[in-house]
Amino acid sequence: MSAAVKTYHHGDLRNAMIVAAAELIEESGSLGFSMADAARRAGVSTAAPYRHFRDKEALLDAVAQLGFFGLSESARRVRDAEAEGSIEAIIAIGKNYISYVTTKAAFYDLMWGDIGARAFEAESFDRKAAGFYVLVDTVRAYFKAQALSQVNVLDLSIKLWAMVHGFSAIAMSGKLPHFHPDADVPAMMEAATRSFMRGVIAEQRNSH
């Protein structure tokens, strides 16, 4: 179907609504987002979207899912560009996380606010959680390369995730310049990650 031809049936309204919503949210934030706006942008009546989404929240949920999908895809990509088992691979995932969250700040609310919490209850958990398992695999590869098999990889991955997430949230919130005008968040995250890993490895070696 050509874009110029106007048919009674849109053809792919579900996806068109998700795209329109994502665009609108990127332009004006998630707070003032309206279903009607997105419908207009998709070129349909304001009632049409309700054939595809139970309510406004369901659409926002779908947008949040898209956010998680994009995050895990990009994580995989940047990780694969680094040497397997290197700490650089872990740091690359973290830097990508910061970059993703800060450049798509409007999605952050959806992914981590009220909507985001519900987004993880749904059946499509696997796709949304994929990014975390990219990190887990990368951490596992690192400790394998370090010949430290007794480390709890899951536990450590969550800690690394928390650190990176914290830097991302702080960077995105815009609060940091008030405290530290010249702060380079990715560099701080990298330094903190290296300090943390150094401490973890020291603890491991000491426990023998």
Next chain:
Amino acid sequence: MSAAVKTYHHGDLRNAMIVAAAELIEESGSLGFSMADAARRAGVSTAAPYRHFRDKEALLDAVAQLGFFGLSESARRVRDAEAEGSIEAIIAIGKNYISYVTTKAAFYDLMWGDIGARAFEAESFDRKAAGFYVLVDTVRAYFKAQALSQVNVLDLSIKLWAMVHGFSAIAMSGKLPHFHPDADVPAMMEAATRSFMRGVIAEQRNSH
């Protein structure tokens, strides 16, 4: 003015609106919050609040400020209950942060989402940022006690803040049980903080 007497003028509508909004948000989240609901709860017409708040966002902003104020007050309290210069004081601030964010989850959106970012632009920055400086002071006391004067306290405080914030955000989001059913977030934060500090101190000692 007794609570039972109904006067034409409310007397303290500005604060009553903030309280009503905070209650409603705690009950039903910030997404579906309406100015009209809060006005009804405060016992005034739906137009009255506009004498005190330019728009809905201004009210939510005020609620977010209240959240920051409560956080910094409780941080000071728990810090003062620990020995000065101890790492326990730092960890106590972190545990309080996690507890505060997770028990007042509805405020999180306001403090860290779209609204929260704007809340820091305002003139009342000092009050909202007070919590961070409680942490900075505590970190400074710790390194003084450790006789490590060359540490960048501000830099380190931001890193600790990021870590704790990350654990809080993850705990609050409800996503963690999907990955690690038995996760004890405060304990993980404490362990991560100790690992991190160990790494930092090792780096300091090595640099001589």
Next chain:
DNA sequence: ACATCTATGTTAGAGATACTAACATTCCTT
């Protein structure tokens, strides 16, 4: 091919909301 069923649009409309304008009452200053 053809009829029919189902999916997916449309218009109309109810109910609620954000916010404004015009008016009313009370407080506060002089």
Next chain:
DNA sequence: AAGGAATGTTAGTATCTCTAACATAGATGT
């Protein structure tokens, strides 16, 4: 005590979410 400033009220506009009833087009079975 008078009058202006502050802070309420009612009424109203524009908009939004979501539903109901109806229209059209694709898909399916014979």
